[in-house]
Amino acid sequence: MIDAHFHIWRLDRGDYGWLTPALGPIHRDVQLSDWRAVSAPCGVQGGVLVQAAPTEAETAFLLHEAAQAPEVLGVVGWVDLLAAEAPARIEALARQPKLKGLRPMLQDLADPDWILQGALRPALAAMARCGLVFDALVQPRHLPRILRLAERHPDLRIVVDHGAKPAIPGDATGWAEWTQGLQALADETPVFCKLSGLWTEAARGAPVDALERHARWLLATFGPQRCLWGSDWPVLELAGGYGAWLAAARRWVAPQDQAAVFGGTARQAYRLGA
Helix, strand or coil, rough: EEEEECEEECHHHHCCCCHHHHHHHHHEEEEEHHHHHHHHHHHEEEEEEEECCCHHHHHHHHHHHHHHHCCCEEECCCCCCCCCHHHHHHHHHHHEEEEEEEECHHHHHCCHHHHHHHHCCCCCCCHHHHHHHEEEEECCHHHHHHHHHHCCCCCCCCCEHHCCCEEEEECCHHHHHHHHHHHHHHHCCCEEEECCCCCCCCCCCCCCHHHHHHHHHHHHHHHHCEEEECCEEEEEEEHCHHHHHHHHHHCCCHHHHHHHHHHHHHHHCCCCCC
């Protein structure tokens, strides 16, 4: 079993602008040992460690931690994709075997078209050459842009994080925007999608079963070969527990699909072990 999306952080590093005391239980240092303590009892044997700050310093921190932890199978880091030296920086980082992907924090950028600017093409081409995944941290409004990105860069593997963060339960208009955007990606591109991060998109205090409609739709739309489970821990703690989220996902994934969704698809998407 693989957790395809989890985080660690150390507050004294000072580059987690979004991580404020207002977030209560997750405003604390989080170490790999903390993730092991919640994931291992659930049968999780490895994971993909994902950036949470838009700095290369944090990427170096994550790679350092991962190098000492065999259960960290890969790291998704961050690079300034607009920098003139971005292609060279990407190629240098890609020489580190555990660096499997990069993630610009698109949800935090005011311009939803940011990812489509021509100045990014050299960096995105370098990512594709190096076999790195583009993790798309997006909301439904970004999905038409990710479709265009996939069409422009057919050799770039793309993984949509957190099912594109739908509002749960949301209204009919929101459901239509979300499903239409993801359906186009599923039908027209080879993009992968993470079954992760949904609980924190629901109303505060919502039970995990409030996610069932959205989770089942993602599983049916992308199928087990393109859908991968992740915890989004410790952000998950804002809504519920690791074990409860995993148990719910297991109920919703058909028995014959569990090997893929809970491990095999993550290995394929991130080339884990390569």
